[in-house]
Amino acid sequence: MCGIVGYLGNNQATPVLLSKLRCLEYRGYDSAGVAVIEGDRLNIIKSAGKLSNLETLLQQERPSSTIGIGHTRWATHGSPTNENAHPHTDSTGTFAVVHNGIIENYAQLRTELIEQGYVFTTETDTEVTVHLLSREYEKDQDILGAIIRTVNVMKGAFALGIVSLKHRDRIYAVNHHYSLTVGLGENESFLASDSTAVRQYTNKIVRLEQSEIAEIKTNSYRLFSFDGTEAFREPVSLNTEPYKIDKEGFKHFLLKEINEQPLVLRQTMSKYLPNFSSNPKAPISFNVERFSADSSEGVYGVKMTDNEIKSIKRIIIVACGTALNAGMVGKLVIEQLCSIPVEVEIASEIQTRNILADESTLVIAVSQSGETADTLAAMKAAKAKGAYTLGITNRPDSHLAQIASNLIVTECGIEVSVAATKTYVAQLMCFYLLAIYLGEKRGSISQDHAVEMKKTLHAMPALMEQILAREEEYKTLSLKLADASDVVFIARGVNYPTALEGALKLKELSYIHASGYAAGELKHGPIAVLDSAVPVITVLVPGKVYEKTLSNAQESRARNARMVAVAVDGDEMAPETFDHIFRIPPVEELFSPLVTIVPLQLMSYFVADYLGKDVDQPRNLAKSVTVE
Numbered sequence: 001m002c003g004i005v006g007y008l009g010n011n012q013a014t015p016v017l018l019s020k021l022r023c024l025e026y027r028g029y030d031s032a033g034v035a036v037i038e039g040d041r042l043n044i045i046k047s048a049g050k051l052s053n054l055e056t057l058l059q060q061e062r063p064s065s066t067i068g069i070g071h072t073r074w075a076t077h078g079s080p081t082n083e084n085a086h087p088h089t090d091s092t093g094t095f096a097v098v099h100n101g102i103i104e105n106y107a108q109l110r111t112e113l114i115e116q117g118y119v120f121t122t123e124t125d126t127e128v129t130v131h132l133l134s135r136e137y138e139k140d141q142d143i144l145g146a147i148i149r150t151v152n153v154m155k156g157a158f159a160l161g162i163v164s165l166k167h168r169d170r171i172y173a174v175n176h177h178y179s180l181t182v183g184l185g186e187n188e189s190f191l192a193s194d195s196t197a198v199r200q201y202t203n204k205i206v207r208l209e210q211s212e213i214a215e216i217k218t219n220s221y222r223l224f225s226f227d228g229t230e231a232f233r234e235p236v237s238l239n240t241e242p243y244k245i246d247k248e249g250f251k252h253f254l255l256k257e258i259n260e261q262p263l264v265l266r267q268t269m270s271k272y273l274p275n276f277s278s279n280p281k282a283p284i285s286f287n288v289e290r291f292s293a294d295s296s297e298g299v300y301g302v303k304m305t306d307n308e309i310k311s312i313k314r315i316i317i318v319a320c321g322t323a324l325n326a327g328m329v330g331k332l333v334i335e336q337l338c339s340i341p342v343e344v345e346i347a348s349e350i351q352t353r354n355i356l357a358d359e360s361t362l363v364i365a366v367s368q369s370g371e372t373a374d375t376l377a378a379m380k381a382a383k384a385k386g387a388y389t390l391g392i393t394n395r396p397d398s399h400l401a402q403i404a405s406n407l408i409v410t411e412c413g414i415e416v417s418v419a420a421t422k423t424y425v426a427q428l429m430c431f432y433l434l435a436i437y438l439g440e441k442r443g444s445i446s447q448d449h450a451v452e453m454k455k456t457l458h459a460m461p462a463l464m465e466q467i468l469a470r471e472e473e474y475k476t477l478s479l480k481l482a483d484a485s486d487v488v489f490i491a492r493g494v495n496y497p498t499a500l501e502g503a504l505k506l507k508e509l510s511y512i513h514a515s516g517y518a519a520g521e522l523k524h525g526p527i528a529v530l531d532s533a534v535p536v537i538t539v540l541v542p543g544k545v546y547e548k549t550l551s552n553a554q555e556s557r558a559r560n561a562r563m564v565a566v567a568v569d570g571d572e573m574a575p576e577t578f579d580h581i582f583r584i585p586p587v588e589e590l591f592s593p594l595v596t597i598v599p600l601q602l603m604s605y606f607v608a609d610y611l612g613k614d615v616d617q618p619r620n621l622a623k624s625v626t627v628e
C-alpha cells in the first residue's frame, strides 16, 4: 500500500526519492509524486499510474533541490487521479504532506476547516492534515507545536512525511500505528516507510516508535512523543546485507519466488531445526535471539516457559488472505498433534467482536508483511484480553514484530511479487514446526513420532524440487484452462486450505473468477454453477479423505465439468475421473499442503502470463494492506 520516502543532504533529491520509491513499488500503488523545496517554492510533481509516469515528468522538469519527500499512493479516499496523488499542499503553498493510513475523523475535520474558510481541492482524507498544519502554524509559527496539535486531533492509524518552506533544513516524520524508518548517512538523511528503501543508502537507522514525531536534519535528528516530550534513542547499525531486489534471470519476480520455495523451506528449517542431520533427536529450537536488523533492539523467538505452554487451553489464529489459508492448515496440524482446540479467524472480522480470549489463550497472528492493519488490530484486541501472543512474519522489522510477545520469522528474504507464494510455504513450515514443538512440550506426541515428522519435513524441499522440474508439463496443462471464466477448486481435510489458496492465486493473478470449496460442500449449493465450461480442480492425495474427495469429484464429472486434478504419481484411479492431471510425487497427507500448492501456483502464473496480466503487480492489489 502507500509508501513514504524523504531525503535531505548534499545531493539532488529527486533521483534519490525516485529510487527509494522504486523500492516501495512492490507494496502496491496507483499514483506517485514528490515535493521538493526548490528556491523559494515548493515544487510538487505527481502523476496517476506507474512510477514511469512520474519519472517522465521529472525528466521534463528536472527540479533542482536537495530536500524533498515522495509517495506512492494506493487509493482509499478518492480515485487514483493526478489531483488525489500525494503530496498535498495548503493554499499558501507552505507545507507539503505525504500520508499513509486513514484519518478516520477526516469528514468532521474537513467540515470544520471548510467552515473556517479553507479550500479543499482533492477528495482525499490527507488534505485535512495540510490545512490543519497551516491553521495551527498561523497561531505561533512553531512548526513542531503545529504538528503536535495537528496529530492530536486526527483519529486513526497514520504515518506522515512533512516539508515546509519556512523550515528548509528539515523534514518531519510522524508515526502513529505505522512503520517509518529514518536513515542516517554522511551529511544526508533519509526517510522511508519500509527499511528496505533506506538500506540502499545507509546501515545506520532509527525506527520510529508508535505515536512518535521525528525532526530530521542533514546531520542530526530529534524524537518527540505526541505530548511534545523529547525522547533520546541512539541509531542502530545494521549488520545484515540489504535485501537484493533482482529477478535474477526469471521473467517475473513471481516465477523466481515460486522457484525459491525449496530454498526457503531449507532456510526456515535450518534456523529452527539446526543440526538435524547429525542429531535427529535434537529438539526444535525457537530460541530467543537478539535481533540485530532492527533499531528496536528487540528479541525474538518463543519466550513462553514450558509451564505456560502447558497452560494453553485454546489457540486463535488471526490473519488475512494467503496468511489466513496458511493458518487454516496450522489449525488442522496443531489440533492433530497437540489436541488443543484451534480457531482460525478472519482478522477483519474478529477485531470488532467480543474476543473470547484470556490468560490461557494463545493468539497467533500470521502476516508476511507484519503490517496488515486488520491483523494488527486483532492481535492488539486479543492482547488486551491478556492472551499470549505469537507473531509469524517475514519481516522482523515490522509492527507485528514489535507488538507480539513471541515471534517466529519465516526465512524468505524479501517477497516482491504482490501475490504471496514463498512466504505461504514458509508459514506452513513454521506451523508444522510449531505444532511439533508444542506437541513435544505438552507431551501429546512421542519423541519417536516427532523425529519421524521432522524427517518428513526434511524431505520436503527435495520433493518440491521434483515438482518444480515439471514446470513445462504444467505449463501445457495450464494453458488448456486459460479460456475459463469461472474455476472451482475442491479438496478436503488438510488440503481444503490448498483449494482456497489455489483459487486465491488464480483470481489475483489472472482475474479469472475462482472459488475454493470443501469438497463435501459442493453438493450443498456450488454444484449449481457447474457445466461443461467450468473447470473443477481437485486436490487429491492418498490418505484419510482420498475416497470421499474422489466421490465429490465424480459428482462434478456427472455435471459435465472440465475435470482437473493435482494427484500423485501412481494414482491409477485418477485418470478415470480427470481429463487433466498435474502429477506430483507421492507425499504424506498431513504434510502434503507444502507441495500440493506448487502446481496451482505455477498454473495461475502461466495462465496470467498467457493472458498478458501484470503478474507481479496485479491490478487493485497492495502487498502491505495497511488500512482496515
Ligand code: M6R
Binding pocket: 320, 321, 322, 323, 324, 366, 367, 368, 369, 370, 371, 372, 375, 418, 419, 420, 421, 508, 621, 622, 623, 624, 625
Ligand atoms: O502481509 P500479510 O500476510 O498480512 O498479507 C495478508 C494478505 O493481504 C495477503 O496474503 C494477500 O492475500 C496476498 N495478496 C496473497 O497473495
